[in-house]
Amino acid sequence: MKDIILEVKNLKKYFKTPKGMLQAVDDISFSLERGKTLGVVGESGCGKSTTGRTVLRLVEPTSGEIYFEGENIAALSKKALMKKRKDIQMIFQDPFSSLDPRKTVKNIIAEAIVENKMLKDKTAIEKRVLHLMETVGLAERLINAYPHELDGGRRQRVGIARALAVEPKLIVCDEPVSALDVSIQAQILNLLKKLQKEMDLTYIFITHDLSVVNYFSDDIAVMYLGQIVEKAPSEALFDNPRHPYTQALLSAIPVPVIGKKKDRIILKGEISSPINLKDECRFASRCIYADEKCKSKSPVLTEISPNHFVSCYKPLNF
Amino acid sequence: MSKENLILEIENLVVNYELEAETVRAVNGISLSLEKGKIVGLVGETGAGKTTTALSILKLIPDPPGIIKNGNISVDGQDIIHASIEEMEVIRGKDVSMIFQDPMTSLNPVFTVGDQIAESIEIHEKISRNEAFKRAGEMLEMVGIPASRATEYPHQFSGGMKQRVVIAIALACNPKLIIADEPTTALDVTIQAQVLSLIKDLIEKNNASMLLITHDLGIVAEICDEVAVMYAGRIVEKGTLEDIFNNTKHPYTEGLFNSLPNIDDRNAILKPIKGLMPDPTNLPRGCSFAPRCDYCTDICEIQPENRMISHTHSVACSAYENPEFSIVRGSK
Numbered sequence: 001m002k003d004i005i006l007e008v009k010n011l012k013k014y015f016k017t018p019k020g021m022l023q024a025v026d027d028i029s030f031s032l033e034r035g036k037t038l039g040v041v042g043e044s045g046c047g048k049s050t051t052g053r054t055v056l057r058l059v060e061p062t063s064g065e066i067y068f069e070g071e072n073i074a075a076l077s078k079k080a081l082m083k084k085r086k087d088i089q090m091i092f093q094d095p096f097s098s099l100d101p102r103k104t105v106k107n108i109i110a111e112a113i114v115e116n117k118m119l120k121d122k123t124a125i126e127k128r129v130l131h132l133m134e135t136v137g138l139a140e141r142l143i144n145a146y147p148h149e150l151d152g153g154r155r156q157r158v159g160i161a162r163a164l165a166v167e168p169k170l171i172v173c174d175e176p177v178s179a180l181d182v183s184i185q186a187q188i189l190n191l192l193k194k195l196q197k198e199m200d201l202t203y204i205f206i207t208h209d210l211s212v213v214n215y216f217s218d219d220i221a222v223m224y225l226g227q228i229v230e231k232a233p234s235e236a237l238f239d240n241p242r243h244p245y246t247q248a249l250l251s252a253i254p255v256p257v258i259g260k261k262k263d264r265i266i267l268k269g270e271i272s273s274p275i276n277l278k279d280e281c282r283f284a285s286r287c288i289y290a291d292e293k294c295k296s297k298s299p300v301l302t303e304i305s306p307n308h309f310v311s312c313y314k315p316l317n318f
Numbered sequence: 319m320s321k322e323n324l325i326l327e328i329e330n331l332v333v334n335y336e337l338e339a340e341t342v343r344a345v346n347g348i349s350l351s352l353e354k355g356k357i358v359g360l361v362g363e364t365g366a367g368k369t370t371t372a373l374s375i376l377k378l379i380p381d382p383p384g385i386i387k388n389g390n391i392s393v394d395g396q397d398i399i400h401a402s403i404e405e406m407e408v409i410r411g412k413d414v415s416m417i418f419q420d421p422m423t424s425l426n427p428v429f430t431v432g433d434q435i436a437e438s439i440e441i442h443e444k445i446s447r448n449e450a451f452k453r454a455g456e457m458l459e460m461v462g463i464p465a466s467r468a469t470e471y472p473h474q475f476s477g478g479m480k481q482r483v484v485i486a487i488a489l490a491c492n493p494k495l496i497i498a499d500e501p502t503t504a505l506d507v508t509i510q511a512q513v514l515s516l517i518k519d520l521i522e523k524n525n526a527s528m529l530l531i532t533h534d535l536g537i538v539a540e541i542c543d544e545v546a547v548m549y550a551g552r553i554v555e556k557g558t559l560e561d562i563f564n565n566t567k568h569p570y571t572e573g574l575f576n577s578l579p580n581i582d583d584r585n586a587i588l589k590p591i592k593g594l595m596p597d598p599t600n601l602p603r604g605c606s607f608a609p610r611c612d613y614c615t616d617i618c619e620i621q622p623e624n625r626m627i628s629h630t631h632s633v634a635c636s637a638y639e640n641p642e643f644s645i646v647r648g649s650k
Contacts, residue, residue, distance in 0.1 A: 254539065
């Protein structure tokens with residue numbers, strides 16, 4: 001039997017705006033096996049970050065259930081939630097704004113350990129911090145450094161050490177490498193992969209970079225305007241994308257190989273406003289295959305081959 | 319290659335930022351030339367000196383603390399280094415224009431986009447405001463925005479649309495040379511694809527040339543004719559697309575390629591470059607890349623010279639003193 005660590009059911013997050021309801025995350029469901037990585041991809045404003053934050057209840061869901069090891073996080077009291085957060089941690093996108101500028105590396109990493117009363121003895125805490133720093137590849141001498149003294153790659157390592165401090169089971173990584181240069185990006189990706197193997201971690205990996213997600217994830221969910229439009233094992237998604245949006249997205253990636261121009265599908269227009277959406281396929285206005293049916297009712301995410309889900313009336317076959 | 323054919327020629331450019339306590343050596347003697355009608359990519363990571371190089375071409379280096387210490391720059395035969403402020407004002411926006419990275423901050427929020435496009439037309443072509451505004455509408459149409467939106471303000475446009483407006487401003491006076499500093503970095507991939515194909519079409523149509531600054535080798539493969547790879551203020555390798563992508567010579571260029579996830583082979587392991595970029599206030603002696611290089615030997619303590627591999631391909635690496643030395647990408 002599969003060991004499901006996280007199951008999200010009908011999750012919704014709406015924000016009230018003067019113009020109406022902003023449907024940031026609109027009825028998404030997915031589940032995640034222990035020790036695996038789910039990549040969540042999509043463009044700005046598709047709701048991928050909100051999804052990640054809602055799983056930790058950093059953003060309160062409007063409705064829906066989030067089962068973590070069988071327990072519904074969405075229904076937990078504040079106090080019980082605080083305890084649960086020990087198991088679910090987050091790595092943020094921008095290592096420049098996610099670290100407290102007035103705290104040293106030691107205090108940043110130790111904060112969660114102290115807060116959760118995992119260790120009390122000062123020397124024990126310091127020993128643990130040093131161990132964590134070693135795990136993520138930070139030199140011992142940096143223990144009393146402030147964030148502004150560190151470069152982007154090192155800061156992100158501090159962010160990772162902080163997340164690991166409470167021995168989490170699930171880590172939500174929200175664009176952990178997008179602010180970094182490619183040579184540093186590769187260092188961090190390799191580190192995250194190594195940690196996953198060693199500590200049996202489960203990741204939700206949110207990114208807009210499709211080549212990174214392909215390298216990193218077991219399963220990939222493609223989001224568009226608050227909904228999952230396609231979800232499949234990485235290989236299936238890249239070899240055989242079935243949703244027209246996934247296809248356009250994949251074809252748009254610039255590949256660093258010359259003469260390898262694919263038949264690029266250039267999408268018309270831009271992502272529409274997520275406010276007060278109608279009951280229609282959200283991609284219809286940009287889709288070359290759209291017809292009357294697509295504009296009259298929203299399609300449902302359906303399993304069209306084992307583990308391959310698509311939300312489209314005419315999934316393409318290639 | 320005759321000189322008349324060059325739209326841009328940079329020789330031995332050195333740019334420092336001289337601060338009270340230290341000197342940042344941003345650009346350390348680069349030479350680069352750009353033929354008419356070509357698109358050249360300038361590739362490198364944060365702090366490599368790409369943007370400083372680009373700003374030098376238009377003498378836009380913030381001064382103080384930035385100083386062009388040495389070197390010659392000429393645009394279409396005209397000397398830039400010794401040009402007066404008035405002469406530069408004629409060149410900027412007319413002969414050479416720039417597309418900046420962040421469309422959210424490079425447009426003025428209190429003027430309509432039409433005004434902002436018309437501004438450079440009015441200044442350079444000495445026509446009336448109304449005529450300039452009409453031309454601005456035509457420019458908008460050219461980048462795929464209805465002319466009726468010329469009276470709107472930047473905040474009414476999305477990121478991709480704003481970047482189109484920035485492109486319209488840059489192309490308004492038919493410049494001979496366009497310097498694009500990471501023009502699509504702030505955009506989503508599907509929008510990036512739209513904008514890139516737009517830029518490429520317009521450059522071909524206007525018979526212009528472009529210096530494209532980017533960190534994305536995928537974009538380079540797609541639209542550039544030639545590539546220069548920068549590291550710590552120097553060009554370490556330069557050549558045609560074919561030279562750089564299929565016949566990689568410099569260990570740093572190799573490292574860049576090995577750091578990129580391969581989209582066709584998800585089981586390939588990433589081989590990052592070890593260590594970090596050197597501190598530009600305290601560059602290592604000799605080859606700046608040596609401390610991170612797997613092929614480093616004693617000889618690397620001497621600054622490597624540019625070596626021509628073929629008539630289009632040059633590399634600055636001392637390992638090639640040894641005629642047997644070669645790099646096979648992905649073999650490590």
